[in-house]
Amino acid sequence: MISTEKKIDIYLLSFLTNVYLRSVIKIVIIGSGNIAYHLCSALQNKEGVSIVQRYRRHSKNDLKFDENIEVTGQLNNLAKADLYIIAVADDVITQVSLELNIKNGLVVHTSGSRSIEDLKCQTCKGVFYPVQTFSMDKIIDFKEVPIAIEAENDNDLNLLSTLAHQLSPKVHLVNSEQRQKLHISAVFAHNFSNHMYTIAKELCDQYNIDFSILYPLIDESVSKFKILGPKAAQTGPARRHDLSIIKKHIDQLNNSKKNIYIELSNSILKYYNH
Amino acid sequence: MISTEKKIDIYLLSFLTNVYLRSVIKIVIIGSGNIAYHLCSALQNKEGVSIVQRYRRHSKNDLKFDENIEVTGQLNNLAKADLYIIAVADDVITQVSLELNIKNGLVVHTSGSRSIEDLKCQTCKGVFYPVQTFSMDKIIDFKEVPIAIEAENDNDLNLLSTLAHQLSPKVHLVNSEQRQKLHISAVFAHNFSNHMYTIAKELCDQYNIDFSILYPLIDESVSKFKILGPKAAQTGPARRHDLSIIKKHIDQLNNSKKNIYIELSNSILKYYNH
Numbered sequence: 001m002i003s004t005e006k007k008i009d010i011y012l013l014s015f016l017t018n019v020y021l022r023s024v025i026k027i028v029i030i031g032s033g034n035i036a037y038h039l040c041s042a043l044q045n046k047e048g049v050s051i052v053q054r055y056r057r058h059s060k061n062d063l064k065f066d067e068n069i070e071v072t073g074q075l076n077n078l079a080k081a082d083l084y085i086i087a088v089a090d091d092v093i094t095q096v097s098l099e100l101n102i103k104n105g106l107v108v109h110t111s112g113s114r115s116i117e118d119l120k121c122q123t124c125k126g127v128f129y130p131v132q133t134f135s136m137d138k139i140i141d142f143k144e145v146p147i148a149i150e151a152e153n154d155n156d157l158n159l160l161s162t163l164a165h166q167l168s169p170k171v172h173l174v175n176s177e178q179r180q181k182l183h184i185s186a187v188f189a190h191n192f193s194n195h196m197y198t199i200a201k202e203l204c205d206q207y208n209i210d211f212s213i214l215y216p217l218i219d220e221s222v223s224k225f226k227i228l229g230p231k232a233a234q235t236g237p238a239r240r241h242d243l244s245i246i247k248k249h250i251d252q253l254n255n256s257k258k259n260i261y262i263e264l265s266n267s268i269l270k271y272y273n274h
Numbered sequence: 275m276i277s278t279e280k281k282i283d284i285y286l287l288s289f290l291t292n293v294y295l296r297s298v299i300k301i302v303i304i305g306s307g308n309i310a311y312h313l314c315s316a317l318q319n320k321e322g323v324s325i326v327q328r329y330r331r332h333s334k335n336d337l338k339f340d341e342n343i344e345v346t347g348q349l350n351n352l353a354k355a356d357l358y359i360i361a362v363a364d365d366v367i368t369q370v371s372l373e374l375n376i377k378n379g380l381v382v383h384t385s386g387s388r389s390i391e392d393l394k395c396q397t398c399k400g401v402f403y404p405v406q407t408f409s410m411d412k413i414i415d416f417k418e419v420p421i422a423i424e425a426e427n428d429n430d431l432n433l434l435s436t437l438a439h440q441l442s443p444k445v446h447l448v449n450s451e452q453r454q455k456l457h458i459s460a461v462f463a464h465n466f467s468n469h470m471y472t473i474a475k476e477l478c479d480q481y482n483i484d485f486s487i488l489y490p491l492i493d494e495s496v497s498k499f500k501i502l503g504p505k506a507a508q509t510g511p512a513r514r515h516d517l518s519i520i521k522k523h524i525d526q527l528n529n530s531k532k533n534i535y536i537e538l539s540n541s542i543l544k545y546y547n548h
């Protein structure tokens with residue numbers, strides 16, 4: 001995704017010029033959900049970064065945020081900043097960007113599924129997408145979080161890259177089209193695989209089997225595909241074309257579990273040219 | 275899966291009587307594949323265990339096995355032992371068990387998908403199923419491997435439990451019906467989730483995106499479902515009933531990827547009562 005030139009660019013931008021680290025990046029964070037909270041916590045004490053304000057519609061999560069950060073409920077009256085991070089639900093990003101009453105500074109959203117064009121503000125736009133799942137009550141080590149950034153010009157890319165590198169060494173230039181595909185990819189790798197665990201647990205519960213018996217297998221599965229690649233790491237009845245076991249399994253399942261078993265087994269059989 | 279009485283039983287059997295540890299469990303291992311190899315390696319230097327012989331049809335993997343273990347290619351002429359572990363491909367377990375020419379000792383297979391009844395030998399039967407995926411060239415820490423055991427009587431269960439505890443503290447009594455369900459469950463949790471990674475990687479490759487960007491998300495996903503349970507840990511477009519994103523994703527997929535996306539999204543929508 002990052003060409004060699006772009007890679008050199010981004011290193012030059014962040015490590016040589018360091019223009020934004022010599023001054024301070026002033027940030028307003030918009031939103032009070034999981035991402036807003038984790039970004040506030042992670043950025044707050046970083047050198048060269050100052051969260052000058054945060055906006056939230058309602059005070060529900062106020063106690064969770066650091067009380068030292070200035071809070072506002074007025075979207076059309078935000079503090080002056082270099083960067084406005086819109087960390088709200090995907091379906092209100094455009095609406096929030098329309099309501100912003102700012103003339104200067106860079107506005108970014110944090111969404112994997114939305115284009116940079118979904119921002120309808122009058123100033124420069126970008127994307128700052130931490131590729132991770134966040135919950136309020138689970139600490140995240142941001143050093144391990146890849147951050148996908150996009151901007152309309154090199155200056156803004158520089159600012160986002162500098163900021164992202166303050167959080168994590170894993171900074172990637174990803175344009176809106178790539179990010180959409182990355183998001184679909186994440187649905188398979190993250191959401192759908194979790195649904196596989198849900199079905200697996202249901203089956204175990206149904207027959208009074210402790211689901212945690214499968215934890216080491218699941219761990220090994222993840223560790224293995226990282227070494228071999230998932231295609232080569234594939235095992236199981238469909239991979240070895242064991243139609244008698246597949247049939248036996250299908251006979252024991254019903255409804256949507258049966259359909260999923262058939263759909264995925266067919267896909268694996270086809271994928272490995274059986 | 276293990277009732278309290280059974281739990282007490284199994285502890286009493288393995289930690290109090292220790293009848294098999296006072297003597298030595300003599301073992302013949304049948305097979306030369308991944309499980310046979312890892313069992314040989316793991317059991318070889320355990321106190322109270324002696325691998326008196328191993329049988330293999332062909333010499334292909336001989337160099338990988340310890341040369342100090344006696345080898346035979348004659349299935350009808352095995353050494354005397356307390357335990358014969360048949361670690362061969364599922365579809366030849368019955369055939370191998372028929373060819374055994376032994377009158378004493380316990381015969382077990384190591385398969386998740388086969389019933390204890392698939393053993394057709396004339397002596398006592400059991401199952402010794404390590405719930406893990408094995409490759410020749412990847413070291414496995416057996417202490418982390420759950421072992422599901424089954425036998426026809428308490429004496430044999432005691433022997434298997436004693437042996438299993440030599441390898442791992444995670445020993446479970448699992449009957450043949452439960453083991454079949456556990457195996458289906460493993461197909462979902464292990465094989466199908468790996469296929470999700472395969473599809474995710476294909477999408478990334480197609481758009482020149484580094485698939486490893488998703489590794490921390492996948493790691494967090496696995497770590498999260500263990501804490502919350504997979505049902506509660508579910509996120510994504512289908513979980514939050516975001517039909518517009520689902521439609522957008524479906525429009526960008528084709529063939530089997532599209533069908534899988536639809537099937538799994540429908541299953542999640544239905545599962546969470548949307």
